[in-house]
Amino acid sequence: MKRSAQDIAAIIEQNRLSWNAVIEAHNSHKGNQGIWLKNGGHTLFPEELMLLGDLEGKSLLHLLCNCGQDTLSLARMGAEVTGVDISDEAIKVARELSQTSQIPAQFFRANVYEWLQQPPYGPFDVVFMSYGVLYWLPDLKSLFKNIRGILNPGGKVVFVDFHPVFWLFDDNWKLAYPYTSAGEDLLDEEGIGDYVGMSGEALVPWGFEEGIKDFNNPQHAHGFLWGMADIIGAMLEAGLQLEVFEEYPYSNGFNPRPDIMHVDADRRCWLPKDMPSIPLMFALRASLGRPIATGLGRP
Numbered sequence: 001m002k003r004s005a006q007d008i009a010a011i012i013e014q015n016r017l018s019w020n021a022v023i024e025a026h027n028s029h030k031g032n033q034g035i036w037l038k039n040g041g042h043t044l045f046p047e048e049l050m051l052l053g054d055l056e057g058k059s060l061l062h063l064l065c066n067c068g069q070d071t072l073s074l075a076r077m078g079a080e081v082t083g084v085d086i087s088d089e090a091i092k093v094a095r096e097l098s099q100t101s102q103i104p105a106q107f108f109r110a111n112v113y114e115w116l117q118q119p120p121y122g123p124f125d126v127v128f129m130s131y132g133v134l135y136w137l138p139d140l141k142s143l144f145k146n147i148r149g150i151l152n153p154g155g156k157v158v159f160v161d162f163h164p165v166f167w168l169f170d171d172n173w174k175l176a177y178p179y180t181s182a183g184e185d186l187l188d189e190e191g192i193g194d195y196v197g198m199s200g201e202a203l204v205p206w207g208f209e210e211g212i213k214d215f216n217n218p219q220h221a222h223g224f225l226w227g228m229a230d231i232i233g234a235m236l237e238a239g240l241q242l243e244v245f246e247e248y249p250y251s252n253g254f255n256p257r258p259d260i261m262h263v264d265a266d267r268r269c270w271l272p273k274d275m276p277s278i279p280l281m282f283a284l285r286a287s288l289g290r291p292i293a294t295g296l297g298r299p
């Protein structure tokens, strides 16, 4: 059953509470990130860096920026950055990190859908999103339509996320979830977990700390599963033209099964050798084009 606008607002609000509850646990493993950033460290992976290209002097909007580590790293690469995230706790940490690292950035605590409808400034040369974003978004068509509206001529959307195929499986690699939930939400009664604690050094290369152990989130969460046709279709329909699309058989930083997944020196987490290779991550870059009707191939 499709949710009403009111239900969707309640889901987003519940997710805000769940994110707020987990931020302290995540950051308890991350030590002094501000100093790491100040001393020239960054948190970006080669996949996004390659797609982003030269950022010197570019205005960049980072959506669902979490605690801003990537946002500040992008500023380090020369961009003038703006980060948006719904979590009060995440934005608080992001502002503190900006101060400690002395890297200038603007951070907004807002629901991305509301922020994009009335952006306080813009347009932007680059809109960036990465690693665990689509799952939180109830409507891709309006998201990409609004992103298109705030791009400068020649502007780009760069996007790296975990692959829909990755989300098909439960913790034991049993096929457990649909490829797409077609806009319907899935309830996660346990809420957002401490995936930073679980992933260890793969997510905290500057020195993982034990931090908070056995975190239990008191706030449940809701997510959305989107297939590739949902994602690319929504972009094309919004008038974004695909320039690059890649799939990768590894996951950057995120390691849901540290007991069996192998992490290499570049912090890529690989499935065990005896499992068939499947895509765990994808990346794309798009630019302004003409809206294209999609879904015409479906009966």
Ligand SMILES: C[S@@+](CC[C@H](N)C(=O)[O-])C[C@H]1O[C@@H](n2cnc3c(N)ncnc32)[C@H](O)[C@@H]1O
Residues within 6 Å of the ligand: 012, 015, 016, 019, 064, 065, 066, 067, 068, 069, 070, 071, 084, 085, 086, 087, 090, 110, 111, 112, 113, 129, 130, 131, 132, 133, 136, 137
């Ligand atoms: C997995 S994190 C993204 C991680 C990010 N790539 C980073 O740099 O660490 C997902 C983020 O999405 C945010 N979020 C979820 N729903 C949102 C919404 N409707 N509007 C804005 N932010 C949202 C959460 O607060 C959370 O910080």
